[in-house]
Amino acid sequence: MILAPASAAGLSRRAFILRSGAFVLGAALPTRVLADVAGAGEGAAAVAPAPGTRVAAFIEIGADNTVRFLSPFVEGGQGIATGMAQTVGEELDVDPARIEVECAPPGPDYQVVNGMRLTGGSFSTRSSYPVVRRLGATARDMLLRAAAARLEVDVDALTTRDGVVVHATSGRTLTYGDLATEALALTPREDVPLRDPAAFRWIGKPVGRIDVADKSRGLAKYTIDHAVDGMLFAAVVHAPHYGTEPKALSNEADVKVMPGVHSIHTLPGAVAVTADSWWRARKAVEALDVTWTDPAPTGIATVAADFSSDGMLAALTGSTAPGVSVEAEGDTAATFAAAAKVIEAEYHAPYLNHAQLEPPSTIARFNDDGTLDVWLPNQMPEAFQKLCAEAGGVVPEQVRLHQPMLGGFFGRHFTYGTGNPFPQAILLAKATGRPVKLVWSREEEFKMDALRPLSFTRLKAALGADGMPTAITSRTVGEGPLGRYFGLSPDSSTVEGITEKPYAIANRAMETVTLRHPVNIAFWRSVGHSMNDFFYEGFLDEIADAGGQDPFALRKALLAHSRRHLALLDEVARISGGWRRGPYTVDGTSRARGLAMASPFGSETATIAEVSLEDGATKVHNVWVAFDPGSVVNPAIVKAQVESAVALGLSETLVEQAVYENGVRRDANYDTYQVLRREMMPAVHVSIVESGAPMGGVGEPGLPGVPGAVVNAVAALTGVRVRSLPLANTPLSAA
Amino acid sequence: MFTLTINGEARDVDVDEGTPLLFVLRDTLGMTGTKYGCGIAQCGACTVLMDGAAMRSCQLPVEAVGPSEITTIEAVEADDVGKRVVAAWIEGQVPQCGYCQSGQVMAATALLKQTPEPSDDDILYGMSNLCRCGTYNAIAAAVRQAAKA
């Protein structure tokens, strides 16, 4: 059961590009046949509504004039709930601060991301912005018409003011709450004009986040904070070697009589205990003496007894399999033959955990009417609903998903086969006949989390006599989540950030080779970009050095054709006080700067990092980011998201890695799995450039420029060119 | 049975010796504002005040609490310093996912109780809680703001 259905996923813009805009991913999803009964009037009439059009599915107005918006997206820190409130509030004419935003249940109405529904790919705002504006405007129009009928006046004589319809001539007013029932019974108009952007009050403004007060008071409720009547608590221990199974329990009787223990279970790849408290369940399950089946002795077809990150990297590096072309332009062979200089380099990046601070959990409850309630974190409701149904032996329509906000996600909450507790919670609820709340300990989470794949790329460039690059080739070996979960071939998630670069290098030949990882792999904030932009931008600095060019000047020359990119380069230079590579001295220590650009998820970034060395470790003092997502809904949230992405990018640059040794993951908790800590956090300076280009993503694009900028700065400072992450693996000393 | 003083109230809890205060709060008393992140005193999500000092409740066995006064995020605004900290957190729009923030607010409150005018180094060493969303700069700014208020 449950193993890797073709359903997990976030997706990158590239997925669409590779198949010329076709909705390739739609095919991987279950067809929804949910009969929604959200409202009268237009709601009931709409048998198969086009996603994002049915007002009653999205906007609920209470008699007390409260406004609730059912969001297609789940809030996990990215600020999407506030963005939704701003956008719908602007058109509906309700102050976003008064709008309550909740994650919508599964259903066809909410499949607004190219006919699908997911929170990922930095897709939320850009995919839904026009849809949500229109919903707000349509609803306002229905309210106005209902008011006109009630007051027996012409609709043109009415205006609105923050949730109230006003008849200026007579001074009469009606709240939206007074009108909601009548308004919803009206047929919606399809041609309601949208508000003139020049008159926006909330869109494009740094509106305060609607969830910040609760989160500052400990009142925000995540999945792990929920409880239901009569529930048992459950804890699990997974097989030490991924893919092995429990064979025997030698002390079951002893554990059974431990205080509070209700029952002991073997599950696929795990053992479980239910008890009257989580702590007791955990103590008991960890006391079980389990014999597990043996892993394969060797090889990379499975996580064998001798599987290691080093071994996997050696397999990727040593692969001689023919590559599949993902980008080809010009004549690279001839250009290399005529080159004044040829350089070549190998780059790699490690596996990574998501390490979101909320450990995953699930509550499952079977009800007397045969339905199943499930509380769980997720980024893709339809896929989870389907898998919950499979695990519970019911049909998807019988599964009610409850989707609290996420305690961080970064790509963590797609389905990922065995990478989530919900199938176990459902099996335990079924076996015990009681509601079950299963929480994975941090140790189990770090053992079972699906990982950002380790990857390897070999790059080669030809330079002309003038020191300018004339050709570039790349060979990437590995596997990405789009291939694994969506069957995308070639898999754009292995090469995004190496392909489709804006630089004018006329001859290009980029290829990818699929070599399957035996471990569970994942989307991780900015997906392939999280490493590929580092590979490319690091190598571009190597090209600059080989050609005797300044890295900033080289990028300017290669981008002379693109006003958008030149503007970003100028902006990042400006906010950092003018480009200078260094080394130079500040407060008696030597510092240097590095530059990197990236074009992730429809947005463009230029990033400069300033570093020094402290006891052989890289210290990052400042990061400047010029960020162009086309246009923005909330500049304050955009800045916060870019800073957050910078922090995660620094984490993987400086210290972070999930390491396999002898068939197991080395690090089980934050004591040895290093993440960015306060002392590593630099000052971050973000400048938003609204070029007016089509709206790009926001949550992820701040990340990919960071590793390249830092590593390029380290090279400028030390003369050491680091081609693998994290930097902590490479001892450094000043040049 | 243990009697604890939590947010000024005596609470009797029937739990095993060795149970971390964190799970007594969350699962026995239903006070879920205090978060579980790592269970090994690394992340700080479970921070509470014990007689006014920051304490990681995941590593505090219930029997070690004794007569000490425990303050959790649920009552932090009853404290003058805590109230200023929460206000600064909201004004500074600090939280992202928010999961670490209960612990951050408690750690900041403890810091400011001990060091009303913290230097940057005081904040650096006094606020070692992890934030995976990278809100460290916003947190430091909010601590400085709360100190001024």
Ligand code: FES
């Ligand atoms: S849960 Fe206590 S420090 Fe992490």
Ligand code: FES
């Ligand atoms: S706000 Fe998400 S972990 Fe700190």
